[in-house]
Amino acid sequence: MKFASIAVFLFGGLGWAFGQNSGTISGTLKQHSGEALPEATVELVELNKHTLTDQEGKFSFDHLTEGNYHVKIQVIGSDEKIVEVKVKDNEPAVINYQLEKENISVIQEITLSSVTNKFSKKESPYVSKLPLKNMETPQVYISVPKELIQEQIAVNLGSISKNIPGSGIPMLANQGRVTFLSRGFTTEPMVRNGISGFSYTTIDPANLEKIEAIKGPSATLFGSNLSTYGGLFNRVTKKPYNGFGGEVSYTAGSWNYNRFTVDVNTPVNKDKTVLFRLNGAATYQKSFQDLGFSNAISIAPSISYQINDRLSLLFDIEYGHEKGTSVVRFNPFLGSNKVQSIADMKFPYNRLFGSNDIAYETEMMNIFAQMNYKISDHWTSQTVLSRARSTIDGYITAINGVTDTTARLQVMKGNTNFIATNIQQNFIGDFQILGHRNRLVVGLDYYNNANSFDRVTVNGTAFDFTSNAPYAANQSTIDNLAASGTPRIEKNGDNSYAVYASDVFNITDKLLAMVSLRADRYQNLGVTNIAQNINTGDYWQTNFSPKFGLVYEVVKDKVSVFGNYMNGFTNKGGSDFYGNTFKPEQANQKEFGVKGDLFNHKLVGTISYYDIDVKNMVRQDPVNNLFSVQDGGQRSKGVELEFTANPFKGFNVIAGYAYNDSKMTKADDKVNGLRPALSGPSNLYNLWMSYQIMNGELKGLGIGFGGNKGNHSFQTNTTTAKVIIPSYTTLDAAVFYDHKNFRAGIKVNNLTNEQTWSVRLTPQNPTQVLGSIAYKF
Structure with missing residues (x-):
């Protein structure tokens, strides 16, 4: 160049x-x-x-x-x-x-900021693992930057995901783990800085620069361990920068909510080639329900070292510790041929049906290291290592219906450990072939899971959840039941060895073609019963995952049309009645759409249509019901629209709409032709508008307003039983003041006190008020 x-x-x-x-x-x-x-x-x-x-x-x-x-x-x-x-x-x-021409660094993440459209920060080195601009990428992705996170006083991943079309109400697991929706499939934030960064515990957003929702089956570049058929969520963390600065903040709110955060950055040496940054947070809160709490702390240090003009290192750690009670997870009694709504079941919205001593403790540690070496003017070597560990101790609860008005508490007591190791080696080139620009990444990927379980599951006595009488389940009661229970003591794991390549070729200055392929060799290590020292279920599988894309820039750097064919897969073990071993499940997506970046970045957006066809799904054998067959299918089609806009100075908008039509196409009679229960609403809307005074004595003062809307969905959806989750509309508002030395704001979530539930029938927060103040230095 x-x-x-x-x-x-x-x-x-x-x-x-x-x-x-x-x-x-x-x-x-x-x-x-x-x-x-x-x-x-x-x-x-x-x-x-x-x-x-x-x-x-x-x-x-x-x-x-x-x-x-x-x-x-x-x-x-x-x-x-x-x-x-x-x-x-x-x-x-x-x-x-x-x-001379745009360059997106693959060593450090370069954030292309816009003075006007502050919510639009699209460019990313992670989406394609190549230096591609959004307008050159034949894939849809949405970014939620820290500027929007700060303005909305978004204190958890669920609050941040409100800005992602189609993500829905987050499903919160009982140990703080959060799951979103993407194109009708449940999807977790398993990726951090483009590589494994999973956590089966709460992930604090204190060190987030932005979140990227990368849409569609993405196994070709990211593997099946990190992506689903709907896509993946990539957490981009804050990196050290050249200068001293930072901020401390305090947020307080409803239900004794207290949160303290710190962000400090400083050069370490005189030449500013060694940089250090520390992010941390402590959050203490009670539930809006009669009982329930969560106390959490997170620390995230990072350091970068520019060794010389060709070699750089980046090293960071995420550590988190939390103690809290499980959120409500209600599994209703399913009567034959019954259609019911959670809103009509008389299940109390504001009761935990447990006690504060039935709590869990979690600990997570994610280690990330990246070495970049500039081999030549046209080739770069990138070596990345990630090690992620999550530990869960204590009590995790669910509420299972016994009749229409009674239920019992199910408690899982014990210890669970999850460890994942991911090593990647990428060679990234940007060179000319016969006068045409060519960008190529060739990578090697090793991924290992190692999980262990030592826990016992017990059931309490039935209780009438429509009664106002207190339910006296406590730690002593559960411990007595667990003493006579049968523990699950086992371990499992798997290895994945992969090689992939992705090439983007400029046919002309405006027409680009992408061809990608992944070869994956998967080893499932099976399940080992530690007490009996017996291992079962181990197997090997090989899979190839292709990806193709075309982009034509109708107006260079302003309007492009694109299309893609993408693949995702899931490894499946076992065999059918005749002894035929199962093959990997496959999902193939066809998509086309239009991207725009107009009026000097004042209007940036994407509209696309996708069609995802899942095949080789394992289902119960209709003839030999003790076995399974591999001929099931699911079809997910839809339209997505997202844009950020700055119509005039100080006024910014982010909005989106997602329509998803998902059906089981060849499945068991009870669900065939029906929408899968975990697919969420078929129509989802998101909107946030804010205006900030840019000049004069009131410069920095602003207001924001927005909301989310979804139609009805299902917790259970079969021909014999349905549990309906009602449609919802939630509205939020904020007032804020942003000065060069401090920032203050007040946010009201769920203004109209709407009752909403996740797909696990977890009641969501009623009206909540948050106030925040930050000192910047």
Whole structure:
């Protein structure tokens, strides 16, 4: 890549005397768009000194003696550039550079910010594992940046996901684990910075730069362990930057909600090649119900080291610890041929049916390390290691219906451990073939799961949930039942060995083609009964996962049309009645749509149509009911629309709509042709609008308003029984003031006190008020 313009200006002027070493070299590095390029490597060759550009793209070398110097600029995907500079005492030498064409760094994440449309931060090095702009990518993805998270005082992943079309009401598991919807499939935030970052516990958003919802089957690049047929959620964490700064904040609200966060960043050495950042949070809250609580703490340090102009390291850790009570998870009694709504069951909205001493404790530790080496002007090596561990101790509860008005508490007591190791090696190229630009990633991927269980499940006595009488389940009662229970003591695991390649070829400047393929060798280690030392269910499978895409930029960098064919898969063990071993389940997506980035980034959005066809699903054998057959299917089709807009100065909008038509196409008689229960509402809407005063004495004062809407969905949907979750409309409002030294805001969630439930029939918060204040330094 060449530079369109290189201007070297030597300015003379008055300055302060620094003896014989008073010379300076400074400058600014910009992208093709004119926006700053932070975190780029700059070297002063003669002195072997390195530095990084700051968030405004600026750099400097001070206290230099007179003489001639060479300044070397290194940007991944661009040719190395060396400029000769003459330094004189008290006469600063200024170097300003602008790249010839857009470049998205694969070493550091470069955030392309827009002064006007603050909610639009699309560019990502993770979606395609290549330096591609949104307009060049034949795949739909939505980003929720920290600016929106801060404005909405979104204190958990469920609050953040309100801004993602089709994500629905999050399903919260009993140990804090959260699950969203994507194109009719349940999807968890299993990916962090483009690699495994799973957690079966609460994930605190304190260290989030943004969340990316990458749509559609994405196993080709991310594997089946991290993605579902609907897509995946990638948590992009805050990285160290070149400068000292940060903030501390305190948030308080309804039901004794208290949250303290800290974000501190500082260079470690004089040359600012070693950078450190620390994010942390402590959150203490009670439930809106009669009982229930959660106390959590998280710490997330990160450090980056630019060793030289070609080699850099990034290392960070996520640690979290939480103690709390399980949320309500209600499984109603299913009578024959019964259609019922949770709103009519007389199940109390504000009761926990447990006690605060029936609590769990979780601990999570995610370690992430990345090494980047610039092999040449056109090739980069990227080595990534992730190690994730989640531990759950204590009591996890559910409520199971016995009759229309009675239920019993089910409690799982004990210990569970989940450990995942992911190692990736990517080689990323950006080069010319016969005058055509070619971007290629070739990767090796190893993934290991190792899980262990030591727990027992017990059932309490039946109680009348329509009665006002207290339900006296406590830790002593459960412990007595567990003492005579049969524990589950076992371990399981699997290995995945994969190689993948993805190539984007510029047929013309406006027409791009993507071809990708993954070869996956999967080893299921089976389940080992530790007490009996017996292992069962181990098997090997091989699978190939393709991906194709076309993009045509109708108007360069402003309007593009795209289409894709993508594949996802799930490994399946076992065999049918005749001894035929099962093959991996397959999901193939066809999609096309339009992307726009118009009016100087004031309107950015995507509209698409998709069709996902799942085949080889394992279902009960209709003839030999003790066995299974592999001929099941599911079809998920739909339309998605999302956009961010800045119609006029200070006014910003983010909105979306998702329609999903999902059906079981070949399945057991009880569900064939019906919408799967966990697919959520077929129509989902999201909207947030805010206005901030940009000038004058009230500069920084703003208001926000928005909401979410979904039609009815199902907890159970069969020909013999249905449990309906009613439609809902929730509205939120905020008032905020953003000053250069502090930020304050008040947010009201669920203004109309709407009663809503997740697909697990967990009651959601009624009207909640949050107030937050932050000091920035």
